[in-house]
Amino acid sequence: MSVRDAVPSDADEVGRIQLTTWRTAYSGLVPDEILAGLSAAEHRERWASRLPAAPGAFCLVAGSPPVGFVSGGHLGDGAEIYALYVEPPAWRRGVGRALLAAGVARLRDAGATTAGLWVLRDNVPARSFYESQGWAPTGEARLEPMYGIDLPVVRYATRLDAPRDAPRDAP
Numbered sequence: 001m002s003v004r005d006a007v008p009s010d011a012d013e014v015g016r017i018q019l020t021t022w023r024t025a026y027s028g029l030v031p032d033e034i035l036a037g038l039s040a041a042e043h044r045e046r047w048a049s050r051l052p053a054a055p056g057a058f059c060l061v062a063g064s065p066p067v068g069f070v071s072g073g074h075l076g077d078g079a080e081i082y083a084l085y086v087e088p089p090a091w092r093r094g095v096g097r098a099l100l101a102a103g104v105a106r107l108r109d110a111g112a113t114t115a116g117l118w119v120l121r122d123n124v125p126a127r128s129f130y131e132s133q134g135w136a137p138t139g140e141a142r143l144e145p146m147y148g149i150d151l152p153v154v155r156y157a158t159r160l161d162a163p164r165d166a167p168r169d170a171p
Contacts, residue, residue, distance in 0.1 A: 001095055003102040006059040006069060008051045013066045014059065015043030021085040029122050034147045058106050062086075062095050070099040072107060072115070079112030079160070100133055104160060113161040118144065121152040130156050 006014060023035050050071075053059045057073030068086035072079065081103055086095045107115050119126050121141065131137075135156040143150035 001062050001098040002064065003060050003062045003098055006051050006053070006061045006066075008048065010059075010061055010066055010069075011048035011051050012044050014047040014051070014061065014069050015040060015045075017066065017069060017087045018047075018083070018085050019043045020087050024088045025123065025126070026120070029120055030147075030151065031149065034149065038147075056110075057082075058103070060099060060102050060106070062099050062102075063090070068095045068099050070103040072103050074107075074110065074112065079107040079110070079115040081107075081115060081117040084117075096129060097133065104158070108160040114157060114159055116155055116157040118142075118153040118155055121154045127154075127156075134158050 019038055019040055022030070022038060026035060047059075051059060053071070053073070057071070059069060059071040062068045067090040068084075070081060070084045072081040074080070081100070084096060084099055084103070086099070104115065116138070117130070117135070119130065127137075135158045138155045138157050140155035142153060144153045145151075
């Protein structure tokens with residue numbers, strides 16, 4: 001699976017992937033009326049304004065045309081994976097693993113030694129995926145305001161400075 005930096009012309013696909021994934025993965029976790037009301041144009045415009053990524057941040061896409069993306073960067077002293085989405089037909093085919101590995105490598109290459117991410121508390125498949133990739137829950141939780149509602153999210157973290165074959169327990 002090829003992974004590359006996203007360019008402005010990827011905004012349509014990145015927005016489409018995010019919208020499609022939200023509607024599938026968050027069904028039952030986010031109210032149906034919110035998922036139905038999500039706008040493809042809004043997602044496309046949001047990504048058009050973010051690509052190319054700002055200094056210190058990144059957005060990588062996998063496949064041609066893209067079937068998934070990961071974005072991340074530095075927050076203060078730490079590093080963060082902001083988003084990781086793979087369109088549903090490509091689930092369980094290694095795309096998410098390839099994207100997460102590329103995002104972690106980008107953060108590590110920028111000097112980060114730890115990274116974190118937030119995931120919907122009740123998104124068991126996503127949480128299982130991150131745990132299978134060596135990420136661990138930190139015990140932090142909060143309500144994340146999205147589309148007029150507060151969604152419960154939990155934090156995961158991993159060490160980036162461990163040797164590749166060593167366990168990656170949370171800091």
